[in-house]
Amino acid sequence: MAVFTFKGGVHPFDGKDISKTKPIVDFIPKGEMVFPVSQHIGAPAEPVVEVGDRVKAGTLIAKAGGFVSSNIYSSCSGTVKAIEPRQVVMGNMVKSIIIENDGLYEAEEPWDVKPYEELTPEEIKELVLRAGVVGMGGATFPTHVKLAPKDPDKIDYIIVNGAECEPYLTSDYRRLMERPEKVILGLKIVLRIFPNAKGVIAVEDNKKDAIAKLRELVKNEPRISVCQLKTKYPQGSERHLIYAVTKRQINSSLLPADAGCIVDNVDTIYSIQRAVVDGKPLMHRIVTVTGDAIKDPRNFRVPIGTNMMDLVEAAGGFVQEPEKIIVGGPMMGNPVYHLNLPIMKGTSAITCFKTDEVAKAKKHETHCISCGKCIDVCPSRLIPTKLADCSATRDLETFNKFNGVECVECGSCSFICPAKRNLAQSIKTMRKEALAARRK
Amino acid sequence: MEEKKLLNISSNPHVRSNSTTQKIMLEVIIALMPATIFGIIKFGWYALVLVLVTIIAAVLTEFIYEKCMKKPVTIGDLSAVLTGLLLGINLPPTFPIWMAILGAIFAILVVKMLFGGLGQNFMNPALAARCFLVISFAGKMTTFVYDGVVSATPLAALKAGESVDVLKMFLGQSGGTIGETCTLALLVGGIYLIIRKIIDFRIPLFYILTVAVFVCIYSLAARGGFDGQFILAHLCGGGLALGAFFMATDYVTSPITHTGRIIYAVFIGCLTCVFRLFGPSAEGVSYAIIIGNILVPLIEKITVPKFFGKGAQAK
Structure with missing residues (x-):
């Protein structure tokens, strides 16, 4: 069987074994739930509720503040306690709706649903918008915007991103193992919007059992196929996934739709299905709690707004005090100072490490020895070491000459660097500036 | 509320490969061991002393310089050890100790540290020091004693019109510097480095290939026919294997791009042959590589790889 991939990339320790066999279990939080109004x-x-209002699971508590924005629903029943700034994963304070969870989980009625075959593309997009679905792989881009490209007839690929190339993460894998038929159903719904598209579910070949299961289920689906990807980081990067599946390339000034593609994460597709078939908004997501500092690494189905520390305790707590906790995977996730933070729509994992490898690597830091390893692994085929030098001297002109904005910030260069330089960090800093200058 | 100790944070990625500069240097040192040990066994205890002295002098120079300049001491990265070793095995087995020390000091102090230390030098320190010694002490640097008699190197003999035994050259049964004589031992080390993914196969492959093709054409044009013996002697002699696998591949002073490496290798290959075949000296590897080193920034400038998605258009 053909295996699809891209040039470059790295093979970090994958760490998935400790949680991949653990079925998804429901986590039912108590007490305070926090819903930041900006989690996309x-x-x-x-906010459309006020302090003192009573809400149910499924009550709209904040409505989209524009076209590129998203609705937010309460995931529990209870009372709005406060609307105040709270710290989120990125470390900043964001206005949040705080709900005191009464533990009853009284639910709103699902909205009226029709068989999806009878819905028009507009009606489907309307439901996705209503449900507050965003890209759940971590980018959290509002899905209804993605589903509304300029010319829907030109879209010929809907790619379900099941690569899950981040080490340690198993949430998409568990979703594919436990609810593959729902993911396929979600894909069929999206395909209704795009009459000329075929659906491709792309999965890395370290998840052969999921691939086999999906292949069996799509046997009689003429428009859907399963693509086996090579296991390599960053295989799940949108641009490189599109390349692996279609051999089409896009760069920083193009959108996937420009290459006739729309890429959605497994859990996003699942949530679309929930909205359209079950009439339920986005209230839950799968979170992998993992890492060598966790006693019992597992996959949870978690109401959005849950406190992260509560979730870690549900996974048996820590084996020992961790040095580093990352929200998301170790390659692109965000490190946090503490766990008193809410689970948001884009929170795919809490990865806890006994030791901080970055601090350990710092001891071996040297000047660049020009080994060229960063060039070998860069999926965007840039010269990371040169770009990092431009960042050090704040030389925007040279940075642009070496096409720094084409970086996808995957971190492969920092990972591989024997001189232990923080290449990706330097490039990211400069890239922000370059993108701002380009927008002007 | 009681504040707990905050956790570490840093920019992603939060995992790093276990490769370090120190480990890479160690791998190269290991790869040089077959040739070094062969040279020491062949030339005796004085060769061992010479190699040890250059290593110690190189490391001490870096240490003292950094202490004097109040900079962090970096001798732990093993690059000074490697420079010392490379210089040591590039010396004739009877070379005076004090000259060897001078060479090591030149390599580290002038070529490496004054330009900013590891990664900042634009020439291979060991080679630059070798060239410095050749210019300063030409007599001592070109006197090769083998089996108790002063003899010409195979390439010099070849240039003088004598015939040479290629198999003996390949196995190291001829005169030369401590580490250059046994092509087989160098080949073993070089292949080890390629397998361990320390060096890029492109540089040694294209360097040696260029020399082979160049000498072949020369043999056809100037010597009136294909001379296998002549071509093989050029491939086995004059430290070509040492240069191709261990000197030209020095990360810092070779191009970082793949295409750049090929251009660089072909360039130094041609230059080596020009020096050997048309110049007054029989050897040309050191100078060819040094001149190649100087052209590296230029080569890198014209070989920027095409980025992913370049020229892509909206459908």
């Missing part, structure tokens, strides 16, 4: 890319949502 775009304008913050606007």
